[in-house]
Amino acid sequence: MNTKKTVAVVEDDRRLREKLVQVLENIKDIECIATCSSGEEALKVIPLRPPDVVLMDIKLPGMSGIQCVAELKKSLPKLQVIMVTIYEDSERIFKALKAGASGYLVKSGPPEQLIEAIRDVFAGGSPMSSHIARKVVQHFHLIGPSIEEANNLSPREQQVLTLLASGYIYKEIADQLHIGAETVRTYVKNICYKMHVRSRVEAVAKLRKDAY
Amino acid sequence: MNTKKTVAVVEDDRRLREKLVQVLENIKDIECIATCSSGEEALKVIPLRPPDVVLMDIKLPGMSGIQCVAELKKSLPKLQVIMVTIYEDSERIFKALKAGASGYLVKSGPPEQLIEAIRDVFAGGSPMSSHIARKVVQHFHLIGPSIEEANNLSPREQQVLTLLASGYIYKEIADQLHIGAETVRTYVKNICYKMHVRSRVEAVAKLRKDAY
DNA sequence: TGCTCCATCCCCGAAAGCGGGGATAACATT
């Protein structure tokens, strides 16, 4: 491999930042092309010469690493970012992933983990420390057991429910499905009955939890 | 370590099943205590002596591995299951995770991956093949960029929206918040205005995408 | 041949919600 994978490091703690750079320097297939000590700096320098992968701390002075990822992703959607942080709480993990991070490592891991992670995202993977992965998976467990439940709605009823969730009123739904408004009403009644809810609003809200 | 991690294998292909068992036999800290060739069989034998970890194929004759996990989890919620399969499509991945699987490996990987995965779930992790992890993470990207949007709702407005999503009508919300129904109506108007939607139903539906 | 779903349509009267205004007071920002 003659083209090295390029990396940028965003980390406010100088000692740690330099340590990271040093670790990367010893790796043949990786080159660190930029270091930043704040999110603001990252937003300036990273777009000038986008690396393949960014290692991003979450706790930064000023803008958080999560905000920084969100911003970077707007202008560089293909940029791959690995969060490297001490936080293991679900909220931060999900926020980071939703902001566009591709990986999430806790700092306590060994340096090789970092190297592997860089290679992994480069190869199209999503490296996560093992407990982080578990938290992500648990998120699915929560919304989980509902696969089989709710879905006793007939195709037509599901259609109506979807349109309802899009904000259409009965008349509009009727027109789109080429049926009478009264028929739509009958469906809504049945939907409410089957989903054990009192109103179409609640049905739509419930749809959220049962949806994938 | 004097207590071995116990494992059960559910796999219909005999050759593969025996190969798996053989691999496991050479590992000091792991003991395979059961093998099944179908989901139905697994439902019978696994509860008799629940292992620490189950390796589960998805494509099985009769009931699918995913259904099997869902069933097993009902009676043994603590059971850890690793899907071992050839499928990499998002739908199956999410269904398996929602059904309660803790890990998801593709069969093409090396045998050591399996051993590591067993140790990983045992230690509270969630092993996933690298492309699987990426698909899971991408799921968050989809529901992602919305973190910053919608939330210009005032606390009171959010409260009203939440109650709305629970199916309450204006009068009921008014009573719970000790305010007039007219006030609730004003909030709903503002909510619709701020969220760029036409009705409370649509607002509730939109809430679903912005929440995680 | 019943039985149960499903999709479709209809009626009435009452309840809830909507559109589109207006208003007051408190507080923060500028």
Place this chain on the structure above:
DNA sequence: AATGTTATCCCCGCTTTCGGGGATGGAGCA
């Protein structure tokens, strides 16, 4: 001092939805 946001309340008239019925034909199953 002016502006903006929040929280609170009010009115009128119209539209929409709800509750609670009933009805028909077709498909699929026992």
